Amino acid sequence: MKHIAYLAVAVALIAPSAAQNPARVEIVLANFKFTPSAISLKAGQPVTLHFVNQGSGGHDFTAPEFFKAATMDTATRAKLGKKGRIDLSAGDSADVTLTPKVGNYKVKCGHFLHAGFGMTGTIIVS
Ligand SMILES: [Cu+2]
Numbered sequence: 001m002k003h004i005a006y007l008a009v010a011v012a013l014i015a016p017s018a019a020q021n022p023a024r025v026e027i028v029l030a031n032f033k034f035t036p037s038a039i040s041l042k043a044g045q046p047v048t049l050h051f052v053n054q055g056s057g058g059h060d061f062t063a064p065e066f067f068k069a070a071t072m073d074t075a076t077r078a079k080l081g082k083k084g085r086i087d088l089s090a091g092d093s094a095d096v097t098l099t100p101k102v103g104n105y106k107v108k109c110g111h112f113l114h115a116g117f118g119m120t121g122t123i124i125v126s
Pocket of ligand 1: 032058109
């Protein structure tokens with residue numbers, strides 16, 4: 001019966017990629033930090049970044065080089081704009097699905113003084 005258990009494990013491992021579901025990474029924005037502040041992603045693998053603003057006011061996730069290098073559909077690209085940012089009011093959330101490209105990128109909150117208060121981070125795609 002042992003081989004049946006192995007088969008079940010094999011199917012469980014194969015299923016997510018077979019379904020083409022992107023991995024999901026949650027990024028929390030708060031006063032005044034990103035969690036995680038160092039985001040690790042796999043190059044060439046589609047991922048849905050789920051942004052949640054748990055702060056008491058507006059925050060954004062500004063990462064122009066990261067978004068510019070990544071592959072995404074035109075609607076997502078338009079949503080990010082030329083500045084490559086996701087702006088969220090307090091309590092809001094947003095999903096961005098993309099395929100990241102190898103590199104180390106900087107992230108900051110573009111709201112006045114927030115980066116100076118510590119709202120900075122890195123994205124490492126390897
Ligand atoms: Cu902020």
